Amino acid sequence: MMIAAIIVDGPLAPEVEERALAAHSAERAALLRSGSVGATVRFEGIVRRDESDPDHPGVARGLIALDYQTYDPMAQRELECLARSVGVRHGLESVVALHSRGRVGVGEVSFVLEIRSSRRAEAMAAMADFIDRLKRDVPIWKRPVWA
Amino acid sequence: MTVHVLIFGAAASAAGSDRVMVVVGDHPTVDEISAALAEQHPALRFALSAPRLAVNGAFAGRETVVAECDEVALITLVGGG
Numbered sequence: 450m451m452i453a454a455i456i457v458d459g460p461l462a463p464e465v466e467e468r469a470l471a472a473h474s475a476e477r478a479a480l481l482r483s484g485s486v487g488a489t490v491r492f493e494g495i496v497r498r499d500e501s502d503p504d505h506p507g508v509a510r511g512l513i514a515l516d517y518q519t520y521d522p523m524a525q526r527e528l529e530c531l532a533r534s535v536g537v538r539h540g541l542e543s544v545v546a547l548h549s550r551g552r553v554g555v556g557e558v559s560f561v562l563e564i565r566s567s568r569r570a571e572a573m574a575a576m577a578d579f580i581d582r583l584k585r586d587v588p589i590w591k592r593p594v595w596a
Numbered sequence: 597m598t599v600h601v602l603i604f605g606a607a608a609s610a611a612g613s614d615r616v617m618v619v620v621g622d623h624p625t626v627d628e629i630s631a632a633l634a635e636q637h638p639a640l641r642f643a644l645s646a647p648r649l650a651v652n653g654a655f656a657g658r659e660t661v662v663a664e665c666d667e668v669a670l671i672t673l674v675g676g677g
Binding site: 503518520522523526584585586587588589590591592 | 602604605606609650653654655669671672673674
């Protein structure tokens with residue numbers, strides 16, 4: 450099983466993602482060539498313009514960005530541990546998880562999760578499992594930057 | 597002894613700081629530090645309904661004993677993704 454779990458400074462633009470995963474590119478290509486992968490599911494978390502205002506519950510307020518704060522090095526270690534745990538539990542072929550640290554503007558990507566498995570059902574179930582546990586177990590917090 | 601607890605996110609905003617101090621007995625457990633946080637820092641109570649403490653960068657069990665030089669962090673509900 451191939452695992453890549455990386456915390457990256459700033460938004461996850463395509464070129465940033467490519468650079469972050471450069472060390473894994475040969476392994477990822479070999480996995481696809483192997484014929485064991487039948488499904489790829491990809492999720493991108495994108496910063497929305499409207500966020501609920503914690504001071505006025507139920508009221509949406511405009512954002513310009515989210516500031517992601519990580520508790521290092523625990524966040525990196527827990528992200529990797531989560532990727533491995535979900536990969537084993539669902540029998541996956543690969544798990545790639547990238548998360549931003551620092552400021553990410555509205556419309557930019559702050560989280561990427563790409564799961565590959567032999568069949569679609571495992572990948573879909575693993576996706577939901579991973580995201581639920583990410584929010585509970587990986588020490589990354591987001592702070593709104595209001596417009 | 598005095599334990600410095602690192603805090604993050606909404607807890608840090610509420611406290612106006614990225615760390616707080618709690619005074620506890622010698623050789624405190626994680627449970628005792630959690631209780632002291634609620635008692636000595638009422639502003640953090642909203643974040644302490646299901647508190648988890650990390651000791652030296654790893655989640656710690658409730659009975660884990662904390663030493664003076666350990667790094668203690670309050671891991672409230674996190675919100676990545």
